Amino acid sequence: MKTYLVTGGAGFIGSNFILYMMKKYGDSIKIINVDKLTYAGNLENLKEVEHRDNYKFMKVDICDKDKILSIFNTYDIDIVIHFAAESHVDRSIKNPEVFVNTNVLGTLNLLTGAKQAWETEDGFKKGKKFVQVSTDEVYGELEDDEGFFYETTPLDPHSPYSASKTSADLLVKSYVDTFHFPANITRCSNNYGPYQFPEKLIPLMINNALNGKKLPVYGRGLNVRDWLYVDDHCKAIDIVAEGGPIGEVYNVGGHNEKKNIEIVNMVIDSLLEMLPEEDPRRKSISHDLITYVEDRKGHDFRYAIAPDKIKSDLGWEPETPFAKGIKLTIAWYLENMDWMERITKGEYQNYYKEMYRED
Ligand code: NAD
Numbered sequence: 001m002k003t004y005l006v007t008g009g010a011g012f013i014g015s016n017f018i019l020y021m022m023k024k025y026g027d028s029i030k031i032i033n034v035d036k037l038t039y040a041g042n043l044e045n046l047k048e049v050e051h052r053d054n055y056k057f058m059k060v061d062i063c064d065k066d067k068i069l070s071i072f073n074t075y076d077i078d079i080v081i082h083f084a085a086e087s088h089v090d091r092s093i094k095n096p097e098v099f100v101n102t103n104v105l106g107t108l109n110l111l112t113g114a115k116q117a118w119e120t121e122d123g124f125k126k127g128k129k130f131v132q133v134s135t136d137e138v139y140g141e142l143e144d145d146e147g148f149f150y151e152t153t154p155l156d157p158h159s160p161y162s163a164s165k166t167s168a169d170l171l172v173k174s175y176v177d178t179f180h181f182p183a184n185i186t187r188c189s190n191n192y193g194p195y196q197f198p199e200k201l202i203p204l205m206i207n208n209a210l211n212g213k214k215l216p217v218y219g220r221g222l223n224v225r226d227w228l229y230v231d232d233h234c235k236a237i238d239i240v241a242e243g244g245p246i247g248e249v250y251n252v253g254g255h256n257e258k259k260n261i262e263i264v265n266m267v268i269d270s271l272l273e274m275l276p277e278e279d280p281r282r283k284s285i286s287h288d289l290i291t292y293v294e295d296r297k298g299h300d301f302r303y304a305i306a307p308d309k310i311k312s313d314l315g316w317e318p319e320t321p322f323a324k325g326i327k328l329t330i331a332w333y334l335e336n337m338d339w340m341e342r343i344t345k346g347e348y349q350n351y352y353k354e355m356y357r358e359d
């Protein structure tokens with residue numbers, strides 16, 4: 001039985017990944033979920049699997065080197081899927097330090113633990129794999145409507161968040177180059193789907209619209225992101241963990257570029273289409289809620305992923321068209337308003353006031 005160490009499994013993509021893997025493999029795998037439970041971690045996401053004998057949660061900070069080493073000494077980990085990170089660009093602009101600690105030093109601790117546990121006299125034990133879940137933001141930005149990020153595109157991060165992810169990627173690369181350590185790096189575009197924390201564009205807009213609050217669009221809303229439904233990303237990670245040759249990097253994306261303003265308009269239109277006629281929230285939802293606010297500092301203009309390599313080498317392709325994915329996402333939030341309410345009632349209020357300068 002393969003044992004997975006999933007870091008950051010209580011976050012957005014991590015919890016979707018655990019649910020995806022349990023559904024796909026059932027009792028034939030074991031998953032250990034290591035998560036510090038920062039503001040972004042939520043065990044409620046994993047209710048469906050928490051009772052399972054082949055699932056174990058450990059509240060651990062990946063910056064705690066001793067704990068990380070002891071996990072590798074205690075359990076025979078086969079595959080590490082490393083999601084744990086500080087993941088929000090705006091927060092990194094205000095407070096970069098925690099991004100370096102978690103994203104860079106935390107990653108080094110995991111590499112150290114895996115290397116120690118997996119090393120043999122002439123290399124590494126068979127069947128071991130470390131997957132560094134990275135981001136397209138390490139490539140910087142595309143300055144106009146032309147071109148794509150390839151795996152060969154030079155690394156040129158701009159925000160403290162993307163600089164910390166790039167540093168982590170380079171550490172992983174250094175372990176591959178120096179020790180022939182069995183790792184892959186995946187670089188994905190913007191994910192959307194259930195369980196995403198409402199600091200990110202799509203859930204923030206859904207939540208604000210449902211509450212009749214302004215929809216804060218940075219700058220003129222013309223920046224472009226390349227959106228991927230989270231399940232499609234989970235599938236890609238599994239395929240890379242299974243079949244990616246040592247050291248290979250894979251871009252993961254779905255050729256689904258949209259301007260931010262298009263996304264916000266689609267959220268409003270979909271909500272109006274999906275909410276029942278008698279729902280009182282309909283009255284306050286309209287395009288008039290859109291408010292253009294001060295732009296993000298150093299706002300990358302456009303991200304666009306070329307996923308040719310993962311398609312040709314490993315046969316992965318995205319399966320969820322955006323029109324379907326956004327409906328699935330909105331339907332999930334509508335059915336889980338209590339999840340959103342619990343998340344947004346506490347510390348989130350302070351975050352929102354400070355970030356969006358609201359009284
Ligand atoms: P998230 O912020 O929703 O979740 C991060 C998780 O990591 C949380 O559960 C949090 O508690 C945990 N965590 C944070 N610091 C920790 C620490 N020191 N020790 C242990 N756990 C810690 O993030 P996400 O959106 O799910 O992203 C997951 C990964 O995917 C990140 O590495 C991110 O860089 C990458 N990524 C995200 C996207 C996206 O669109 N969300 C796109 C590409 C890549």
Ligand code: TDX
Nearest residue numbers: 087088089135137189190199200201216217218223260
């Ligand atoms: O209130 C907002 N208004 C707005 O116009 C927010 C929160 C965002 N935006 C814009 C900024 C971006 O151009 O929307 C776009 C998407 O913003 P985010 O959801 O914050 O995502 P982004 O900055 O693109 O980064 C995301 O994708 C890559 C994830 O947060 C990263 O973890 C991932 O690496």
